[in-house]
Amino acid sequence: MPLSCSQLSVNYGRRRALHGFSLAMEKGEIRALIGPNGSGKSTALQALAGLVKASEGRADIGGVAVASMSRKVIAKKLSFLPQQPAAPDEMTVAQLVRQGRFPHVGLFRSYDRRDEEAIEWALESTGLAGLADRTLQELSGGERQRAWISAALAQEAAILLLDEPTSFLDIGYQVEVLDLVHRLSRERGVTIIMAIHDINQAISASDRISLLEKGELRFDGEPKALAESGLIEKTFRVKGRFVEVAPDKPPHFDVELTKLPPSNS
């Protein structure tokens, strides 16, 4: 199994951000991680990547505990797109994307053809080839986000964790990124988890969905089953209904733009 975790718990000081989170990924699977703000999605991804310390439980890559691996070994197998990464403003897109090759080139080896090809491919897949020499501060929010996705791609890891990869993108690039995710999974067998806020994108773009609420796993299963469970309305405290779009496609969640009164349950 490329990636799994069992009973992961993470505390920030005395606040418990994640409690007993478990997950098992098949090779090439796409998983959407959904949940309200502050429900622990980013924390779960960071714990899987070994970037925050779990107080209980463990995460494994290929059956080996993440906690026992060096950062370099992890980075060769898993790349991670943070939610709101900060970079030195005067760095160019190309320089940022090159950093994705660090686990492969290490401290001394010079960049060879393989590395340059990976960088080129990463830039092209995110539509950035023309912007490679711009500095990050000369980019729009969406372009900057694509630059970060590009850096994660250049790492060429078999596991990809994406924290809200589409949140700053226009609808065209949202579809493009989701399409790229699909191709990576189907053509290259990349195992992907993405935290995402758009319920309908989560439902249509993923094989399975994990739903978090207040740090606890509420649901783990196929999109269709989530639609039937009624958990979306309850967890996000909205009114809406699932409508059939096409017989062979997962249903579409249609939200009403009035808020439910606060529940007392």
Add this chain to the structure above:
Amino acid sequence: MSTKASAIGQPSPWVLPAAVTLVLISFLAAVFLGIVDVPARDVLSALTGSGSPEARSIIFDIRLPRIVTGILAGVQFALAGLLLQTITRNPLADPSLMGVSQGATLTVTMFLLFTVYLANPNSHSVNELPIAWLPPAGMVGGMFAGGIIYLLALRLDLSPLRITLCGIAVGAVMHALAIGLIAGWGSARIEIILEWMSGSLYARTWDHALFLLPFTVVGLAMLPLIYRPLILLRFDATVARSFGLSYRRQFSLVLLVSCALAASAVGAVGPIVFVGLIVPHLARFLAGRHFPLVLPLTIVLGAVIVTLGDLIGRLAGGAEEVPIGVVTALMGVPVLLALLRKIP
């Protein structure tokens, strides 16, 4: 190819050669010019081994060791400043802000107190002061301050702003202690400590250059090892680690290198303020977005600024020369203000 930097934003190809030429020019100017007027012909013949013993003594025993010490110290200050600014992600970080200089000041003061004042409280003679021991004494204090900052940084989990604040606090405490010790001393010692604290190349000998040389050499030799980590250390720790960097280890290594460079330089020539702060900014400004140039430019400009600053100090003051630390401080302010206008 799209990943190669295009013509736009490339620094002019002559930036680095020009900077290296500047080193040579300032070096030669510093050898040929001085308070004691040695004619150029005599300097040349002294350099080639002939010439009057007097000219040779001025060149080989006074000017050259002083210039070489200055170059080594300048390179070390500039490099230490660049490393500290990178790992703290704070454009204001430099050895004086981070407490290294103050740590050195404290141990130098303590050293003078114990070896001289307590040993023979009545002496006011400068001759008896063990000046040769000041560099290692200062170095110990600088490393000590660096060690405290390192431990605090580890405890507080390496947040860049907190590290900087720790450095300022540690520096303030050590500075206050040093001043407290000095208040109550006889005049000869105060003169020595004041001269040292102002950052000076006055009366520096080959011993000082030899003291610095191993640190400069090792520091420069470490650069290929920390070059790629330095780029990654400019990111958030989370990002750097997800790119495969052992953040803690590399951070500690770079901090150690920068403290060793700064502490040994402070020990040898006193805290020459602003070199560590200004030179990296100047290098970044000249390099533009071409990051690989920043490091070599920092090294070269560190040597230039200290050599020229010392030359100006020697020529400007006449018999009472102006210490290099004062010159760099005075020159540094306008440069800093000019550069600040470029920073949004």
